[in-house]
Amino acid sequence: MTSTDRAGTAEEGGGAAALLDRTRHVVNPQLRSTVESLPGSLRRVAMYHFGWVHADGSPATGQAGKAIRPALVLAAAGALGADPAAAVRGAAAVELAHNFTLLHDDIVDEDATRRNRPTAWTVFGMPDALVAGDAMLALALRVLADDPHPASAAASARLAACVVELCAGQQADCAFEGRGPHDVSLDECLAMAEAKTGALLGASCALGALYAGAGEEEVAAMDAFGREAGLAFQLIDDLIGIWGDPEHTGKPAGADLAAHKKSLPVVAALTSGTPAGAELARLYAQPVLDEKDVWLAADAVERAGGRDWAQAEAGDRMARALHQLSRAVPDPGAAGDLLSLAEFVTRRTY
Amino acid sequence: MTSTDRAGTAEEGGGAAALLDRTRHVVNPQLRSTVESLPGSLRRVAMYHFGWVHADGSPATGQAGKAIRPALVLAAAGALGADPAAAVRGAAAVELAHNFTLLHDDIVDEDATRRNRPTAWTVFGMPDALVAGDAMLALALRVLADDPHPASAAASARLAACVVELCAGQQADCAFEGRGPHDVSLDECLAMAEAKTGALLGASCALGALYAGAGEEEVAAMDAFGREAGLAFQLIDDLIGIWGDPEHTGKPAGADLAAHKKSLPVVAALTSGTPAGAELARLYAQPVLDEKDVWLAADAVERAGGRDWAQAEAGDRMARALHQLSRAVPDPGAAGDLLSLAEFVTRRTY
Incomplete structure (x- = not known):
């Protein structure tokens, strides 16, 4: 069975949604009790961010995100023969780490909306959102440190190293925003995306492997699988940031363009050497892009080949991910859940 | 030998400065190599914050702070019979955690000066300083997670729990600033100071005990010693924030009053029920305090008894600290370094 065959099977199976549901069912009690252990105001900010309460503290039925990272932890542990439930603290830890980055990224990027709601810093103020992110x-690291599982120490080390990488990615992302349209290379941009997104998806898979007692090579292959799938995910996410349906994304159409974001398809277009790329650079030189400018910019990215490139690159990254997965989990049957998840993140409708 | 005798001896010995020097000598290589492992821009922000480089990246001869927390780790380990050098990663970890809080607190409090230099966020911008703090x-947690010492897992758990407490303390501190002059009780203020300052000094001592292989009770007594000494330290620090010599503090005189800070002596004055307390409340009701107002406010704190109360409370907390220390380290000879440090932090000239 080739990688492509397996991807096909996973797609037909369409089990990712059920898998994510199951993950939330298993992980949410741990996640929620951990967050509820926070004192007073920190708890309220964190619970609001997760969608569990409204700004006034009353219960909400919102959802804490798709739980892709926790699902990767559980699926990786399961693929290597462990009981996924044994890795539940690892799953909660990566979700906490992910949401820490969201809280801080929203501050740094001055984003006002996430998951169709006002961001925490706009509701509670920057200081409280910053400190809630810190907490x-x-x-995330406490939930691992308190875990009696023998893998928890290695999992802590891996997650802490990953957070340093996430920070480096976020810092690079901010630095790129301040540079001119031709001053960011596509390679720099891919390296930033790997640090900002790939690292945590990789760490999620690596944590699952560690909880399954895997050896160094399997852990490394799992990490690489997650990283490559993460890059594919980021490429798709960047496409959604330009052409996504606001109904699905919870953000206005073309939000990334309006924010002058140097996302992967944009940088591909800017560095394409095409007339459409030059057009895009002229639009990005304007301090403010109105609705029509955003539409023109999206069209320029497409004509400069940025959209096609991003889609092809996402496919290529997925192929690499599947290769790494076959190294970590030689039995295709055992890899089914991980495949479903990788397919899911790269085939989201937009 | 009574606690008072011992305190007297430590003071005469005056060994704290030498102890802090020795600590920096032992811990700085670990601290520096850890910080230098950060990628690019994060490294520069962190190194600037520690005083190792100027804003342009050229080497500086500044000092990374007094290293009180690392000294507590090493002294606690030594007092319980361990080789202090074995706890060097624990010492580096608490110093990193402390400096993480400084980086973020400066952002949240909008402080422009620290250690006689512009704060990192004023030099590198809020986003980079925030992310460098995260890193x-x-x-801090990675340096413990990577430590092969058998105590490192328990140390990680303790430090992670402590950071949650630090965050709660910082959040409470911010919340108090927004409340009216009579809306913060002295008890709330003491609880906040315990979380914001006592917790990390307590954790430093507890980490030292863990590295010495101490039992639960000794670790708890060491934690309590550090917490009480930490409260004494905070009380003195608050006095310095009002009456400190700018030459020593690196901050303008009365900086805390100008910032309407509800520090412990201020809250003691505000809740004193005295005419001077009411005067202080009127001054604090002004949106801006000029130089003369700051002088009047300091005088009002003093006349309302805030200064005397803080000094007496600091003495009381020190007595409790010494009691806890005698529980953790029954041999007074072995406790010498910890005593020197506790005396040092509560007898700083201002």
């Missing part, structure tokens, strides 16, 4: 990172 | 917290 969430500390919780 | 420093991750490093």
Whole structure:
């Protein structure tokens, strides 16, 4: 069975949604009790961010995100023969680390909306959101440190190293925003995306492998699988940031363009050497892009080949991910859940 | 030998400065190599914050702070019979955690000056300072997670729990600033100071005990010693924030009053029920305090008894600290370094 065959099977199976549901069912009690252990105001900010309460503290039925990272932890542990439930603290930890980055990224990027709701810093103020993010990172590492499972020490080390990489990615992302349209290369941009997105998806898979007692090589292959799938995910996410349906994304159409974001398809277009790329650079030189400019910019990215490139690159990254997965989990049957998840993140409708 | 005798001896010995020097000598190589492992821009922000480089990246001869927390780790380990050098990663970890809080607190409090230099966020911008702080917290936990010492897992758990407490303290501190002059009780203020300052000094001592292989009770007594000494330290620090010599503090005189800070002596004055307390409340109701107002406010704190109360409370907390220390380390000879440090932090000239 080739990688492509397996991807096909996973797609037909369409089990990712059920898998994510199951993950939330298993992980949410741990996640929620961990967050609820926070004192007073920190708890309220964190619970609002997760969608569990409204700004006034009353219960909400919102959802804490898709739980892709926790699902990767459980699926990786399961693929290597462990009981996924044994890795539940690892799953909660990566979700906490992910949400720590969201809280801080929203501050740094001055984003006002996430998951169709006002971001935490706009509701509670920057200081409280910043400190709640700090607490969430500390919780992520505490939930592992308190875990009696023999893998927890290695998992802590891996997650802490991953958070350093996430920070480097976020810092690079901010630095790129301040540079001119031709001053960011596509390679720099891919390296930033790997640090900002790939690293945590890789760490999620690596944590699952560690909880399954895997050896160094399997852990490394799992990490590489997650990283490559993460890059594919980021490429798709960047496409959604330009052409996504606001109904699905919870953000206005073309939000990334309006924010002058140097996302992967944009940088591909800017560095394409095409007339459409030059057009895009002229649009990005304007301090403010109105609705029509955003539409023109999206069209320029497409004509400069940025959209096609991103789609092809996402496919290529997925192929690499599947190769790494076959190294980590030679039995295709055992890899089914991980395949479903990888397919899911790269085939989201937009 | 009574606690008072011992305190007297430590003071005469005056060994704290030498102890802090020795600590920096032992811990700085670990601290520096850990910080230098950060990628690019994060490294520069962190190194600037520690005083190792100027804003342009050229080497500086500044000092990374007094290293009180690392000294507590090493002294606690030594007091319980361990080789202090074995706890060097624990010492580096608490210093990283401390500096993470400084980086973020400066952002949240909009402080422009620290250690006689512009704060990192004023030099590098809020986003880079925020993310560098995040990375420093991750490093603190990574330096423990990577430590092969058998105590490192328990140390990680303790430090992660402590950081949650630090966050709660910082959040409470911010919340108090927004409340009216009579809306913060002295008890709330003491609880906040315990979380914001006592917790990390307590955790430093507890980490030292863990590295010495101490039992639960000794670790708890060491934690309590550090917490009480930490409260004494905070009380003195608050006095310095009002009456400190700018030459020593690196901050303008009365900086805390100008910032309407509800520090412990201020809250003691505000809740004193005295005419001077009411005067202080009127001054604090002004949106801006000029130089003369700051002088009047300091005088009002003093006349309302805030200064005397803080000094007496600091003495009381020190007595409790010494009691806890005698529980953790029954041999007074072995406790000498910890005593020197506790005396040092509560007898700083201002």
